[in-house]
Amino acid sequence: MSLTAVKPTLNSLPTITTLSNGLTIIAEQMPVDAVNFNVWFNVGSAVESNQINGMAHFLEHMIFKGSQKLVCGEFEQIVEARGAVTNAATSQEYTHFYVTSSPQDFAHLAPLQLDLVLNSSLPESEFIREKLVVLEEIRRAKDNPRRLAFEKAMKICFPSLPYSRPILGTEEIIEPLTRQQMYDFHRYWYQPPSMTVNAVGNLPVEDLTAIVADVMGDLRREGQQTFKPQIMAELPFNVIVREDYTDSALQQSRMIMMWRVPGLISFHDTLALDVLAMILGQGKLSRLFRSLREEQRLVKGIGASNMNHQVQGVFYIASQLDKGNLGKVEQEVINHIKDIQDNGVSEAELNRVCNLVANQFIFHSEKPSDRANLYGYYYSQLGSLDLAFSYTDNLRSLTVDDIQQAARKYLHVDAYGVVRAMND
Template sequence: MNTEYLMGEGSSAQRSVLPNGIRVITETMPALESETVGIWVDSGSRDEAQPAAGSTHFLEHMLFKGTPTRSARQIAEAFDRTGGDSNAVTSKEYTCYYSRCLVDDVPMITELLWDMVLRSKLDESEFERERGVIVEELAMAADDPVDVLYEAFDALVYRDHPLGRPVGATREQIRALEHSTLLDHYSHDYVGPRLVFAAAGGASHDEVVSLVDRATRQLPEVGPDSGRQLRPHRAVPEFAGGVETIRKDTEQQGIIFGVPGLPEGHPDRFVLTVLFALLGGGMSSRLFQTIREERGLAYTVHSIAGRYTDSGQFGIYAGTSPGSAQQVVDLVIDEFALVASEVPGEAEIADIVAQVAGATILGLESSAARMNRLAHAELSRIPLESPHDLLQQVRNVTPEHVTKLAARLFSGPHALATVGPSTSLVLPG
């Protein structure tokens, strides 16, 4: 078994690869009595073939429905008994099953998670019952104008690319999904080299590795390069501009204006973080002050960003009255254009850098945040940086860096998605 330190010799983050190809990544936080653990699958909705649309999210539901030794109720009771937080999430590039618990409960939770992930029964009658649950979940999302807006924006900018599809697919696709397709997905994706176990908290690396090894010995040994060979080819998307309008009888008009962003691991990602905060990252941000405080046009206005292994998006979300919507769009674009053409003042960027630096360190006091960053770095195949290095990267950002990046992003395609009563919004110019 190969073990290495991830942030230099003697660091608190370590990585081991078991003979079955499972990667175990931990960060020890000695003062904590708790631990956040998660099994991450290197597979998301963008990896689905069209006939299998929705199978990644459907499978996430099914793994809570029982194993040969545990019923669905027993799984739920075991999680609840710890008093912590347990759940699962499906994204466009990965699936995760996680739990936060006391260090004393880590052995039980680790065995429980692996029992679910490796020995799920995937019973066909449960599959049919859960089909109805997922259709209702999608119906609930369809009633939420914010969910509809974000899905409309992705569909607009990624068009026919898999990143443009909803993670959970459509209700029609779920109704058509076959049980055999789900089984094929499970057997192909839930294999050693595509599985990562990430943990952060009071437990030691050796203890966690031993627990994972004991729980996964049923898997066959694999070669060291199998993980890279097993991920399917992912076609790189192109960001498309334009306007997508969905009419919905709501009190507010939801708006997303966006431009191409940066992929995970891009060298300018820290500059983007500062730009994010400058335009819409808090109460003192330019757009919050301009749109909410000075003009009273919106309750909520903030930056958004999506990062994938090979692409990204950056933009602004706002909710406003239909009659003010075009004015808000114009103000967003004017402010973005200003940052792209005029270098901000040193004092303004210094304040933003201090804000981002503080948020970075405060965020790392959470075991869940540390577990997430361990897994994201592993799945994205980018180096894990120490808190000191993260701070230094943020503090190295200058006003000129911000304007240069803003100009580059703003020069790309512009996209506008909107949901609400108004159907007349346009992109200026």
């Protein structure tokens, strides 16, 4: 077993260690009486084929059903008995599992978590039982009008990309899935080169790293793969693409306007769009909230967001409003974007938002779980922590011209997607 340790620059604290089998360990000591152990895999719904859409999320459920060393439910019982907590999450481009425990319990729980994710037994009886749970989750999601509108918007925004598919999958796809298909998916993706293991808490970095390395150092899969499907970005909208539908479950109509924008691989543009989203529609001081809700009373709620994926993102503005105001609100949103394109934003406006975002970034990095999630996200998505460490500096280096140019370049006022879900 060989270790290559690198101390990142840019005022960083964690130590990054790469094992000879490709596993990355990120460890940091924090003076907090806890340790967060966070295991990230570079696998989510984006790497699935259409025939197994939803498999990554289904597998996340099944991971907790036991391993070679643990029977079904035993891990959660051990965690609970020690006063620790565990959970997991699946996205388009990653899946991660975590345990937060006391420092004295880390050496016992971390190897069990690694055994659970890497040596899952995927028992047939639990596979059948858990499939019913996932199918019920899908049915509940279909009954959520807000989620339905967002899924329709993603299908318009990404007609050729896997980002348009639901992370949960569909009943038609999940129902016929077999345990063998899940086993093959697990063996292909859950392997050291696809993993980032983060341990942050009140233990020496050397101990945090060694405990993981002792378990993982010699592990290799037969036919170990690191292949990921190549995803090509969609072209920008060149016309206005609309979809209107009626949903009787809605009490108020909903509208989502969207633009295709760069992904995380174009980080500088992404950062400018993040700030632009806040200026337009995040918080009570944002332009759209003040104008459309507080002054004109045209909407019940409105917000803007820049949703990031690796290859391509979506900048969207969502509102809840009376059906009779749909056309007027759409035009008012376009007017606000046009105003920024023509006149830019003020230095005071930019400074307020940049300070707010920078402070949120700092405040959300104070706990071991915050740090472990930050490291897992950046390293799994970008293969480096440099942009995490330089985030606030990059943010504060943005100029009013950067924001204006981002609006001009990406938020075309005559080419975008829009979904309008109307109540009866």
